[in-house]
Amino acid sequence: MQTKRMDICVLGGAGHIGLPLSILLAQRGLETLVYDLNQKTIDVVRSGKMPFLEEHAEPLLHEVLEKRKLHFTTKASDLAGVPAIVITVGTPVDEFLNPSTKAIQDCIDSLFPILSDDQLLVLRSTVCPGTTEWLDEYLKARGKRLRVAFCPERVVQGYAIEQIRSLPQIVSGTTPEAEEAAAQLFQALAPEIVRMSPREAEFGKLFCxxxxxxxxxxxxxxxxxxxxxxxxxxxxxxxxxxxxxxxxxxxxxxxxxxxxxxxxxxxxxxxxxxxxxxxxxxxxxxxxxxxxxxxxxxxxxxxxxxxxxxxxxxxxxxxxxxxxxxxxxxxxxxxxxxxxxxxxxxxxxxxxxxxxxxxxxxxxxxxxxxxxxxxxxxxxxxxxxxxxxxxxxxxxxxxxxxxxx
Ligand SMILES: NC(=O)c1ccc[n+]([C@@H]2O[C@H](COP(=O)([O-])OP(=O)(O)OC[C@H]3O[C@@H](n4cnc5c(N)ncnc54)[C@H](O)[C@@H]3O)[C@@H](O)[C@H]2O)c1
CATH class of the missing domain: 3.40.50.720 (NAD(P)-binding Rossmann-like Domain)
Incomplete structure (x- = not known):
């Protein structure tokens, strides 16, 4: 159970894309909650070790742990009331080489009890065109009116710490409010924001x-x-x-x-x-x-x-x-x-x-x-x-x- 008020949660925050982002958000002073189902990896990160090779990450990890800005959980209930949730789960293709939408849907389904209309939900995983709009509709159909954004990750794996801070960040939202909230979030990290519609951003990331x-x-x-x-x-x-x-x-x-x-x-x-x-x-x-x-x-x-x-x-x-x-x-x-x-x-x-x-x-x-x-x-x-x-x-x-x- 988290007692401190969190500013942001990175879902899948112990993964290759989630962890460097979590560390940088925490370094910017945000109370950052790493939510990941992998307890073993969380234990490694909590002990101050990177679970994979990532340039320049370990000293920053020590810094944010010492400052108590990085927090950890494996329980979805701890995400209740967190103003922004960034989703970075894996999005594989299945045995037919078709995108498996299950990863995103499973993770949203597990969040339903805690999702509230004042939250911002940012998809950062690479997704098939149409997924962000689908997610928005899926939530609405179940009575949830969160702001939904898609802000793809374009870093080279292993060099995320430097590249999140140096690459333009593509930002999109299903409403102007969602887009603006996501832009404000990433302005704290990236030198430049590039705005698109969700579908343009989804295509754009895949084209890269x-x-x-x-x-x-x-x-x-x-x-x-x-x-x-x-x-x-x-x-x-x-x-x-x-x-x-x-x-x-x-x-x-x-x-x-x-x-x-x-x-x-x-x-x-x-x-x-x-x-x-x-x-x-x-x-x-x-x-x-x-x-x-x-x-x-x-x-x-x-x-x-x-x-x-x-x-x-x-x-x-x-x-x-x-x-x-x-x-x-x-x-x-x-x-x-x-x-x-x-x-x-x-x-x-x-x-x-x-x-x-x-x-x-x-x-x-x-x-x-x-x-x-x-x-x-x-x-x-x-x-x-x-x-x-x-x-x-x-x-x-x-x-x-x-x-x-
Ligand atoms: N690896 C890269 O360089 C890279 C670059 C750009 C974009 N991406 C995209 O980012 C996404 C993530 O890739 P990755 O390499 O970081 O994957 P990863 O497997 O390293 O990380 C995913 C993390 O999510 C956790 N997780 C899975 N389901 C969860 C759930 N329901 N709740 C909480 N945690 C959950 C896993 O335990 C894991 O730690 C993919 O869509 C990928 O295409 C990856």
Missing amino acids: NAYRYIQFAATNQFYMMVTRAGLDYAKIHAGITQNYARMSDFPRQGFAAGPCLFKDTMQLTSYSNNQFSIGMDAMLVNEGLPLFLVEQIANRVELAKATVGLLGMAFKANSDDTRSSLSYKLKKALRLRASRVLCTDPHVTTDSELLPLERVVNESDVLILCVPHQAYRGLDLGKKPVIDVWNFFNRGTAMPAELRG
């Missing part, structure tokens, strides 16, 4: 992720084309981007994975009745990259007799998050063909099958750098053949010459 996913697919497809031709894509990429403004934002090749890009592209695909062909193609290309690597190795070595080592199991560099990591897709595909697959990662703590780096390097016939963690900088891999999609080791991206059938 889908566009990035499509860009990665373009470069990944070029990489595969060129690698099949026996050439070094890194050399071509460096050449065509050198002092050429038109190509300055052309991304490098590599695994495009994680909990957002794929599923948000699928949200748009589902919304448009599968008439989002470029998004579907991007999915096939990006999800096909690990399978391409298996094919490339199989063309050169007798996989059934080979041990393959995977360096990096997180979904991206310098992260400990394995959600939707393509390293695991690669591992699964290789397990069907190779004698052994050994995996390692300097940051991941949630996988009991991981082995020390040295052992993976020593026992593998072929290494694949799945994730370009900074911790691998300067690594001595001896003469082991390394497939380095990222060109992290600066030896080019063509298949290593040592790989001979």
Whole structure:
């Protein structure tokens, strides 16, 4: 039971998006309530530790805990009377690659007994177009007339503390009052507010992720084309981007994975009745990259007799998050063909099958750098053949010459 009066509650506040936001709100002096169903993570946060890697977060967490500005609960009843509630629960796609609306609905249903008309409800999770209006109607149909807003999160995971304070914040509301209240809330954090209607903001957030996913697919497809031709894509990429403004934002090749890009592209695909062909193609290309690597190795070595080592199991560099990591897709595909697959990662703590780096390097016939963690900088891999999609080791991206059938 909370005794202090809270200014704001972040629902899902122990998660990747909710926790950095909660810390920054508390740092701005707001009495901030973290509401999350995950008691274990709450205990970790309450003890002053970040439950995942997040740049610059831990010192701020200590600061707000010391100042007693950050509070915790696992009980929905504690949200009664809190003026603003920000929803940051996960919004996955289901087994049919359709958005699962259940997460938002379950969480609203659990709040019904405490919701009051003077509260502001801010959706911050990434949602399918129409969800904010649906939520407004759903509440009204049950006699609740809260102000409902949608203010999407656009930070790069792991860098939220800096980016919440530096990126423009898109703000929308189902009424001018809701929009204004949400704008005032985020003015305390963001340098710039961009106003849109809820549906524009919902599309806009999904476009940010889908566009990035499509860009990665373009470069990944070029990489595969060129690698099949026996050439070094890194050399071509460096050449065509050198002092050429038109190509300055052309991304490098590599695994495009994680909990957002794929599923948000699928949200748009589902919304448009599968008439989002470029998004579907991007999915096939990006999800096909690990399978391409298996094919490339199989063309050169007798996989059934080979041990393959995977360096990096997180979904991206310098992260400990394995959600939707393509390293695991690669591992699964290789397990069907190779004698052994050994995996390692300097940051991941949630996988009991991981082995020390040295052992993976020593026992593998072929290494694949799945994730370009900074911790691998300067690594001595001896003469082991390394497939380095990222060109992290600066030896080019063509298949290593040592790989001979
Ligand atoms: N991860 C990112 O970088 C990123 C960036 C922008 C937007 N988003 C969006 O933000 C949303 C959250 O993503 P995330 O990565 O932070 O997910 P997450 O799984 O890390 O966090 C969600 C949190 O919500 C909690 N939770 C779930 N249901 C709850 C409920 N009913 N009541 C209270 N707590 C509940 C979970 O315990 C968890 O701690 C998603 O919609 C995602 O698409 C994520």
